[in-house]
Amino acid sequence: MGAPPMAAPSPQASRASFASGKHTLLEDVHALVLASLFIAVGIAFLKAAGLFTGGLAGAALILSYGVKAPVSVIFFALNAPFHLLAWWFFGRSFALKTIVTNLLLVAMGLLIPNWLGLATISPLFAALFGGALIGFGIMALARHGASVGGTGVLAIYMQERHGVSAGLVQLAFDAIIVGAGFFVMPPREVLLSIVSAAALSGVLMINHKPGRYMAGSVRRASPNR
Numbered sequence: 001m002g003a004p005p006m007a008a009p010s011p012q013a014s015r016a017s018f019a020s021g022k023h024t025l026l027e028d029v030h031a032l033v034l035a036s037l038f039i040a041v042g043i044a045f046l047k048a049a050g051l052f053t054g055g056l057a058g059a060a061l062i063l064s065y066g067v068k069a070p071v072s073v074i075f076f077a078l079n080a081p082f083h084l085l086a087w088w089f090f091g092r093s094f095a096l097k098t099i100v101t102n103l104l105l106v107a108m109g110l111l112i113p114n115w116l117g118l119a120t121i122s123p124l125f126a127a128l129f130g131g132a133l134i135g136f137g138i139m140a141l142a143r144h145g146a147s148v149g150g151t152g153v154l155a156i157y158m159q160e161r162h163g164v165s166a167g168l169v170q171l172a173f174d175a176i177i178v179g180a181g182f183f184v185m186p187p188r189e190v191l192l193s194i195v196s197a198a199a200l201s202g203v204l205m206i207n208h209k210p211g212r213y214m215a216g217s218v219r220r221a222s223p224n225r
Contacts, residue, residue: 028097028144035140036101039148040108041116042133043071046196048118049126050189052181053134054174054197056082056150062181072109075150076102082149089157090145097146098153105148123192131196135203142166155204171201 023031043061046053052061060075067074079102087095141147142156155169174197181190 023144028146031140031144032097032101032146033104035137035144035146036104036108038133038137038140040072040105040112042130042137043109044112044116044118045121045126045130045133046193047071048121049123049130049192050185051123051127051130051193051196052177052185053131053193053200054177055152055170057134057148058174058177058181058193058197062177062184066184070106070109072106075109076106079149082151082153086147086149086153089153094145094147097141097144098149101141101146101148123189124195127192127196128199131199132203135200138200139204139207166204168201168205170204171197174201 039057043057046061047064050065052058056078057071057075060071060078063074064071083095083099083102086098138148138152142152147153147156151170151173152166155166155173158164158169159166178190178194178197181193185193
């Protein structure tokens with residue numbers, strides 16, 4: 001027989017752990033920079049292969065194929081309303097870290113083409129590894145009380161307040177974005193983009209469990225209070 005399952009931490013205990021600042025400022029800065037780099041490189045892989053993924057990052061990638069603007073700039077513009085949601089759902093610290101992360105993504109999105117040449121890349125590799133990199137970046141941000149914003153804010157809120165897997169919530173949003181992709185991109189690229197969205201969500205579903213990192217950090221019982 002295995003050991004009995006451990007009881008989930010209470011919201012009060014989790015809130016105290018979160019508020020106690022278990023990560024130092026240096027640790028948070030280190031995590032935000034590396035997580036942003038993971039996400040930016042993952043997006044660069046997908047862009048080089050002509051693919052997209054789920055969430056706002058996927059929407060920004062789809063738009064980037066028709067609009068002459070960097071993916072990171074489009075993503076930041078689309079994300080602006082979600083910064084307010086992040087502030088409302090999770091408080092000032094979470095929102096500020098999320099905004100900083102988005103600014104880092106803009107900077108890295110502009111710089112990575114000068115650092116990384118991707119003249120040839122396997123579309124399947126880009127879908128799998130690019131999606132996984134983005135997933136690990138999102139997970140690292142969540143562990144340090146931040147996110148990339150967008151649908152991730154809603155996904156983490158649903159997990160922390162209602163116990164619904166962030167990966168499953170993200171997958172639902174991904175389905176909407178991928179469905180829109182069928183109207184503007186060839187079927188092969190859309191199918192590979194589904195693989196990318198699944199790789200991203202799989203990382204969150206396997207590694208980011210309710211109560212593990214941010215439980216109890218939601219400031220309000222509901223967004224209307």
